[in-house]
Amino acid sequence: MARFPTIAELTANTSGWGFFLCTRKDTRTGRTGSEFLEIGLQDATGEIRAKVFQDVDTVTREFDAGEFVKVQGRSNVYQGRTELILERIRRVMPERDAADGFRESECIRCAPRPIEEMWTELGGRIDSVDDPALRALLRAIVDRYGERLGPGPVLGTRTADHRKGFASGRGRRPRAEPFQRFLLVRVRRLR
Numbered sequence: 001m002a003r004f005p006t007i008a009e010l011t012a013n014t015s016g017w018g019f020f021l022c023t024r025k026d027t028r029t030g031r032t033g034s035e036f037l038e039i040g041l042q043d044a045t046g047e048i049r050a051k052v053f054q055d056v057d058t059v060t061r062e063f064d065a066g067e068f069v070k071v072q073g074r075s076n077v078y079q080g081r082t083e084l085i086l087e088r089i090r091r092v093m094p095e096r097d098a099a100d101g102f103r104e105s106e107c108i109r110c111a112p113r114p115i116e117e118m119w120t121e122l123g124g125r126i127d128s129v130d131d132p133a134l135r136a137l138l139r140a141i142v143d144r145y146g147e148r149l150g151p152g153p154v155l156g157t158r159t160a161d162h163r164k165g166f167a168s169g170r171g172r173r174p175r176a177e178p179f180q181r182f183l184l185v186r187v188r189r190l191r
Helices: 056-060 094-098 115-127 132-149 178-190
Strands: 015-029 035-043 046-052 068-078 081-091
Parallel strands (some): 046 081
Antiparallel strands (some): 015 068, 035 046
16 A cells, blocks of 8 residues: 555555554534544645544544654545545554654654744834834733744744644744744734
C-alpha cells in the first residue's frame, strides 16, 4: 500500500497510509445508533476529517488529540467533501516511524511568510498610526501580550509547537491566531 499524498493533493478513492497531526477526536453516534470516531487530521498543506467505524472503544485509547498519528485507510467523498475512512490509526513512534519517513514538520501547518516579516509589518503599521495615544496603546498591547502572539516584541524565534498545530521560525509563520488577526485588521483600518 502506498503512502497518501498531501491533504491538498488527496483525491477520492485513494488507499494508503500516512502521518498526520490529530487536531481533534470526538465520539459520535450514527443514524443507526452505533458509535464512530470523528477525527481531525492535519499535515503541512491542510486539514481533513477522518472517521473510524470499527473497534471504536479500542482505537479511542490509542492516541489523543494533539498527538502525531500514523493512519491507514482510504479517501472518500461525503457531502461533497473529501474525508478519510480509517482502518487503522495509532500514535506515532518517532524512532520506528522515522524509517517510514515521519517528520513532524510535514504534519504542521504553516504559511509561506516568515514570522519576522509579519512582526516587522505589524510594528510598521503600529508606528504609522497618527494618534500618539492609540499608537502607545497598541505598542503596550503588543509588548504585554507579545509572547502569546509569537516571538517576543524583540523578534526572537519559536520552534514547532505541534499541540497548537502550527510552526514558525526557519522561514515559516504560524496561522494568525484570533488576537493577532484582530490587531492586524484594526491597525490596517487606522491607516
